[in-house]
Amino acid sequence: MSRRSGEQAAASRPPRGIPEETRDRLITAAARQFNRFGFHGTDSNSIAKEAGYAAGTFYKHFRNKREVFLVVYERWLAAEWKEVDDELSQVKNAEKTARRIVALVIRFHTEWSGLRASLMELVFSDPEVRKFFRRQRRRQLDHIMELRSRLRLPLQTSEEDAIFMCMTERVFDAIGQGEIQSLGLDQHVVIESIVERLHALLE
Amino acid sequence: MSRRSGEQAAASRPPRGIPEETRDRLITAAARQFNRFGFHGTDSNSIAKEAGYAAGTFYKHFRNKREVFLVVYERWLAAEWKEVDDELSQVKNAEKTARRIVALVIRFHTEWSGLRASLMELVFSDPEVRKFFRRQRRRQLDHIMELRSRLRLPLQTSEEDAIFMCMTERVFDAIGQGEIQSLGLDQHVVIESIVERLHALLE
Amino acid sequence: MSRRSGEQAAASRPPRGIPEETRDRLITAAARQFNRFGFHGTDSNSIAKEAGYAAGTFYKHFRNKREVFLVVYERWLAAEWKEVDDELSQVKNAEKTARRIVALVIRFHTEWSGLRASLMELVFSDPEVRKFFRRQRRRQLDHIMELRSRLRLPLQTSEEDAIFMCMTERVFDAIGQGEIQSLGLDQHVVIESIVERLHALLE
Amino acid sequence: MSRRSGEQAAASRPPRGIPEETRDRLITAAARQFNRFGFHGTDSNSIAKEAGYAAGTFYKHFRNKREVFLVVYERWLAAEWKEVDDELSQVKNAEKTARRIVALVIRFHTEWSGLRASLMELVFSDPEVRKFFRRQRRRQLDHIMELRSRLRLPLQTSEEDAIFMCMTERVFDAIGQGEIQSLGLDQHVVIESIVERLHALLE
DNA sequence: CATGAATGAGCCTTCATTCAT
DNA sequence: AATGAATGAAGGCTCATTCAT
Structure with missing residues (x-):
């Protein structure tokens, strides 16, 4: 460091x-x-x-270092979702959209992998960050529900969304932080598996 | 004082x-x-x-704080794998074994969720920890290969193993750190999905 | 912000x-x-x-924080003396006047006890404040002398005035800052003793 | 400064x-x-x-700066009372003893006038210091009571003690901080007045 | 092997004060 | 006359680490 x-x-x-x-x-x-x-x-x-x-x-x-961190995280999240939303607003081909969304999310998690690593640690060690993080999560789930109804996608419970989100996000982190590559492996398969799952949700 | x-x-x-x-x-x-x-x-x-x-x-x-951390992590990992190995050494019913392994791993990730969170952050911020972590990963993959041949399980590439390991581990972290629960959701579905995937590998 | x-x-x-x-x-x-x-x-x-x-x-x-402090103090002192002078300008009953003056001074020292505490500390730690404070003191003594001749009160040396002023002021501070009360005691006796001393000077 | x-x-x-x-x-x-x-x-x-x-x-x-301050004050107070007690333990001539005690207390208040000034301010601005200060006060009053019974001195209420202590202490501060002298006055008279009052309590 | 007093770099944060607008 | 963003020195406190005993 x-x-x-x-x-x-x-x-x-x-x-x-x-x-x-x-x-x-x-x-x-x-x-x-x-x-x-x-x-x-x-x-x-x-x-x-x-x-x-x-x-x-x-x-x-800013009141303190934590406060900027939270703002930075919020801004990061908003930027990511903005791109995701943009992608979704022009869906023609579900598979292509899924692939593009996965690609952009991976880009975000790669470019900001350090931020993500710090976030995960702070969510554990700092109660304020944890509170903030969970509020954001709620907001994301609500946003997904809204998106689905707007895009007339097949219904799904908020639970299923949460599970999908947590799982894929963690996997994106693993990719972004280079865990797959560091083992000298091709991460194509993982990506493909997530693309498929997302594709399924989009039609 | x-x-x-x-x-x-x-x-x-x-x-x-x-x-x-x-x-x-x-x-x-x-x-x-x-x-x-x-x-x-x-x-x-x-x-x-x-x-x-x-x-x-x-x-x-110990040379420094990082060194104990590494030892702690190593010991934690060994304890986990010991239990996994014990479980595997007495396979009779593949599904039941898969279920038990998932349960014990979740137990480890829950009880030591703070350690895991710190580890993830240090893997990012500390080159020494990163190096150590990756060496361990290699060892785990080798160990899995060895297990497979010993237990005469269907062959699989090391890549597939790595992907499975990374993905599930991250999901176990999410469970252990209470992300699923904090959203007020039932984590049963996730667990079941992982049990199935593991089950598939065991027969 | x-x-x-x-x-x-x-x-x-x-x-x-x-x-x-x-x-x-x-x-x-x-x-x-x-x-x-x-x-x-x-x-x-x-x-x-x-x-x-x-x-x-x-x-x-104001040039700096100290300067307002000095102005605040000056204003405070002027307000106190204004009331004292008003009281003295209509002396009929010496004892009653003494009692009223003591009462008003205690009111001032109670309401502004925080200011007084800060003043005492600054007189020690800040040469400028000390200088200013001493100039005020001189002015007060001169004022007392003038009052005495105007009111045809019995003569007294400036020394005796100074001693009386210092002593009683400190005791007023003690009362205003709640030292007497905090020991669970009745401060009536002290007040009475000062009233008497002041009374003696007024006739 | x-x-x-x-x-x-x-x-x-x-x-x-x-x-x-x-x-x-x-x-x-x-x-x-x-x-x-x-x-x-x-x-x-x-x-x-x-x-x-x-x-x-x-x-x-020390936990923090305030803590040493309190320790310093405690030690200062103990040293002062030790000398006072020593003086009292060998009373032969009450007047001479009174004079010596007043002299030593003035010495303490002069040598440590800065400490005293800071103390007074902190008693106002810092709740912890205030609490500590008041506890010490109680202890001093108890000590005086004990002294009196040990030395078979004329009885006096704790209230009267408190009043005497507060008043004289403030006056000692005024002397120690040079307020009397700074006005170009002889502080002998004040001292003499306090000596007399103390003398009265000692026989 | 163990002690534990001592180190000292360094971080977070505050606040009196300035100055271009 | 008033603004208010910006300054930057300074101070309280922490903690990983050392070393003489």
Whole structure:
């Protein structure tokens, strides 16, 4: 978990910026660092620095390190679901859609595998993160139900959805974190199996 | 520090014990704490204290905190596989065996869910842990191959094994960490699905 | 910082007010916070906020936190002496006057006990505050001398005044800060003793 | 509130000292710094440094900065009362004893005036300190009662004791903090007045 | 083998103050 | 006159690790 330096940005930014932009830069920097070094390997001062701000600025926008983490996670999740929704909104060929959704989710879980690893640990070790995580889960299930009715897909219980979601998500993590590859194996088969399962749900 | 600490454990231990026993007590204490508070939430001094030793003793037996973690994990894995092997060595009814193995693995993943969560995070954030983890994986795959030939089970590629292992393990984690239950759902279906898949491999 | 803060006060204030009013509101807010949380427990941003202004406004009216503190103290002292003077300007019955003065001073020291406690500490730790405090003291002694000649009271040295002032003030602090009561005792006796001493000076 | 440096001691001390001695050095250094710079002007790292230790050592002996402060105060109080008791244990001439006690108490309040100023402020701003302070007060009153019966002195209610204690203590503070002198006055009169009052209690 | 006092780098967080708008 | 985003020094506290005994 090596450290970096880099202190170049500060000069090129107006001393009185738009809060939303500052917040945004901080979130982006935080996301990068959490993903690279993990939650415990990232310190709030260096997030601020990478975003081009002083240490104190961080705490004008977030109560603490955990709060940014949650925001980062929320944003990540929203981005993922946005792409999934976009894909679903133009379904023509169910199999092709399933394949594209799986591909994009894997992309997300690969690119943000560090974030995912930290999340899983924090869900265990930090009650606040756990609470937040579970609220998000609920929201996702509701969203899926809504999607299904909108797209006139075959009905399924929320339980079945949850199971499918948990299972596949964990498997996406395994792929994203390189577990399959690290054993020198082809992950095509797993992907194909998930594509099939998703395909079945889409028609 | 003179008043606060209670040294209750110290009495039940030989003042100059057998090294192996000391080590053992340290590992046990470490396992408990890692599982309860996570790797980052556990401090080495308190492991030593819980085991009934002074802070320095810990470092006579382990190079650092990571090293115990690895030993704890190794021991955990060995215990799990021992039970799995025991189960397999007396196969009569394949389905029943599959069901029992799934049950015992879930038991392990539930009882040690904190350890698992920390492991996943460290595999990402700590290169040493990652290396160790992957070596273990290899060993497991080899062990499965060996089991199969010993038990004259139908052949399967190591790839298929790996996929099965990764996927199910992640799902066991999800169960052990209470994700399914926390959504208020019955996890019976997932378990049944895994039992079936395992059953298929056993005959 | 976008969600948490509530800006309730802002409405009741002209957006570009008379400087003196702004200053006044800041002083009032500062007084309240110093009295509640102490000098070190109060932050300048929150004074501005309570007064209905932005952080920077505070520093347009005061050089620093200490400066408002001094102004607050000065104002407090002036208010106290105003009431004392009012009482003295209509002396008919010396004993009754003594009693009323003691009562009002105790009221001041009780209502502003937090301010007093902070003052005492700053007089010690901050040379500027000390200097200011001593100048005020001088002024008080001069004022007493002047009062005496105006009211044709029996002469007394400035030393005797100073001693009386210091001693009684400290005792008023003790009462105001609840030291007597916290020991479960009746503070009537102390008060009576001071009333008597003051009475003696008034005729 | 200027800062000092000085880092010479560390080498001349055994790396494995007696805890009680370490604690003692820390308390002594803390007392000095609190007395010079006030509670808020003192930082725990520099206490450790002045005592000849690293920052962490401080926290092996005290839970936090407040805790040392309380210990320092307790020790200060004990030392004062020890001298008072010693004086009382050999009473021959009541007046002379009264005079000597007043002198020694003034010495304590002068030498430790900074500590006293900080104490008064913390009693107001910190609930824990307040609680502690009040417990000590109770103890002092009990001690006085006990002394009186041991020395066969004229009876007096605990209330009268409390009042006497509060009042005189505050006046000692005023003397110790130089309030009398700073007004260019002779504090002899005050002292004499207190001596008399104490004298009256001793026979 | 075991002790346990000591280390010290480093992290999180606060807050008085500034300055361009 | 007022704003409020930004600063950055500083301080409390933790904890993995060492080493003389």
